[in-house]
Amino acid sequence: MRRRCAGRAAAGAGALLIAACGTGGMVTAAGQFGAPLGAAVAAGTRPDPPAVPTSTTLATPTPTPALSAAPPAQAPPSLTQAQIHGAVARLDGVIRATMARTGVPGLSVAVVHKDRTLYLKGYGVRRVGDPRPVGPDTVFQLASVSKPLASTVVAGVVGGKTVAWDDPVVKHDPEFALKDPWVSRHVTLADLFAHRSGLPDHAGDLLEDLGYGRPYIIARLRYEPLAPFRASYAYTNFGLTAAAEAVAKARGVTWEELSARVLYRPLGMTSTSSLFDDYANAPDRASLHVKVNGHWEAKGSRDPQAQSPAGGASSTARDMVSWMRLQLGDGKVGGRTVIDQAALEQTHLPQIVSAPPRAPFGEAGFYGLGWNVGYDDLGRLRLNHSGGFDLGAATTVTLLPTEGLGIVVLTNGEPLGVPEAVAETFFDIAQHSRQTVDWLPLIGGLFAKMDQAGRSTLDYARPPPDATQRHPADAYTGTYDNPYYGPMQVLSTPDGLVMRLGPKGTAFPLRHYDGDTFSYPTQGENAVGLSGVRFTVREARRATAVTVEHLNQNGLGTFTRR
Template sequence: YVTDHVTIADLFSHRSGLPDHAGDLLEDLGYQRDYIVQHLRDQPLSPFRATYAYTNYGLTEAAVAVAKAKGVAWEDLAADVLYKPLGMGSTSSRRSDYDAAGNKAAPHVKTDGGWQVSTTENADSQSPAGGVSSTVQDLARWMRLQLADGKFEGRAVIDPAALNETRTPHYVNSPPRAPAATAGFYGLGWNVNTDPEGRLRLNHSGGFELGAATTVTLLPSEQLGIVVLTNGQPTGLPEAVAEEFFDLAQNGRETVDWLSFLGKVVPAAAASPVSKTDYAKPPAGAAPAKPNSAYTGTYGSGYYGTLTVGEQDGGLVMTVGPAGLRYPLTHFDGDVFSFASKGENAVGLSGVTFTVGGDGRAAKVVVEQLDVDGLGTFTRS
């Protein structure tokens, strides 16, 4: 039913039923766009149009479908329809253009030793959702287009009716939390809300845990907008700058300590869930592991592909995904091991549980980090 009825609007408003950030873990493992969007069909669906869950690859699939209908690649369509007409010469939907740029910001992550230069994953696979590189100057042009209802320097660039459809609430993504509170809505790629004076307020943040955080907020009735770009992992700083800007514009002063407030809220919302088990502390009296031969071999998943477990320096190493990511395994208890996750969606130490049959060999293995939607079981082949 969903296949027959799902629309571009369903995917752009994240009400298709796909689970939160479906497909992102496949990107971490090195899979490309075609494989990822084809395997979204394997995801368990929540009730169609009755649940909201943010999905980079649901939105990507919708954008790619539009480009396919036009007979062009999404990256070219975005450039031809938007970037070039607005003179956004430093904006691209291809990572190679960012890599080739001589003047660009390097991503940073915060460590115990302070801020360190990082490298974000190549986001080309989810380019429509999170793969655009740009500048504040170029994005100011895009904001002018938005505030002028599709016109730029007097020229009609985007159909105003189509543009305003993106600003129409399509789902309640933030129900009221108190009797006198207002609801928050999601349009087509926008958080759609009203401010205390009842004016339309559009907003969206984006970021990578590996070193980028951005936000944009528009108040169309006042012809006012701000975009904030940072080259650090999400800390709440861009959102705090934007909120303080609007506070000063409307109230003449900062009415809330926005950095302190959002410095707690945003990182908490952006953080990936960690395991309920502390794999750094094996239980007292932990059962010993079986010989390495019980676990070594090749396992398969219809969603994640091939996983191999091999020996190295007397221990076990798990290899998974087309990028051939290798994870040394550390024994925890019995047939349970742990590994240090990595990538954009890293969750710290996570578990690997083998099920060993009567023949003394593991028949399957469950990788905890990959099992968030029940798809993390690999069967020996």
């Protein structure tokens, strides 16, 4: 399945690597920062699970390990003021060149160094065909950059002693459950924020595409097959969302209100929200854009409210400056403590190997609590996350805490590697006083390859020349049940068979392919073009079951006739 989502994780100096989602892949190149490029650069491929568990990835279910209160020793700062200012001076040219090469409609960028804003500027337009410009206060959807914001919120609650990172989720949400009862009792907030619960990659996302809301999706996580607990990494928007929901319940408020109380209001992030309606109603907002036949179009919207903690926040470059200052200032902004330092530092520690080394002397990629965590060739901690909606947004944030340096890049175009290329070029110039790699085609090429991931191996647009439909339409019509996806209706209409799914009965037209197999156009953030629908017809010449290929990644896509 193609996954732009919002962040993936991986890394490896001296090699070009990509790993799966984390809606965060990381890319590194020999001779560069050697650090992970966090990333929406992810798609349907998954990193191999670590062969040997590390100190933060337990091979067998044991009590949650205590998290260290202090990060490992780090290299001292190595960038001079002149290097950083030189990179900032060239950033305008980098951005304009990147926009010229891609045509991305709008972009907003901020750079922070040692509690000071060095760069804050918008480019392009909010919507194609509309001359209103993007500025520092234009609101963008953050996609998976919402995750490090969410872990900051939880760190604030941890600092207030209401919850602890190693609290079992059921302590605050007794109804939460996964398929294994032991795991259900022991999985912690940290396990879900680090994507090490055993849930499969992007568990629950297809339910969101069908229109289900947060409570339904979280309740259905108990049907998902589990990989080894705390010994495998798989990026899950709704696993993280479930943990955030538990924290909100512990405080007796909604997640959206908790985010505002703990983080947005104290930091003066007046244009930041975890409510989609606030983004949709913002007068100065960037519309989503996709590329159609080489041209950018504002075709629709993406309501990520169901996964708000993982992908539903919206913000501006100006507001993100305040948050980057908080991260780089150990929980303080302007000398004022907003988030407890010890609780925040825990989010910056490696919690799970997200991508094991793929080459001799290669470096592993790690995921922390809502962050891709890596260490570059100079031993510097590097925090990163990217976000992306296939329906039209791409974002990234990268911090070098020992340098006190951070950059955020927000765009209103589908993920093509634009924000990652701008950020990597900036760090490249800062480190080497020149650009040593043309990052845009490098990262863009990886996105292009991933764009094809997860598509069916059958070309449903071209039925076999001798294709025949084995049974009349009424053999397939009826109502079918599925405990995970809910009921499905198959109806006969003048235009042919139609499949209806989801709480709103979304209609998917079925086109005959061959035998008892039909195709349908997938929809939503995780759409992969045409996919298959295969009916099982027994002796009575009436279908008893139907399997939907696109919904069957985890073996949950078979519906049984009612």
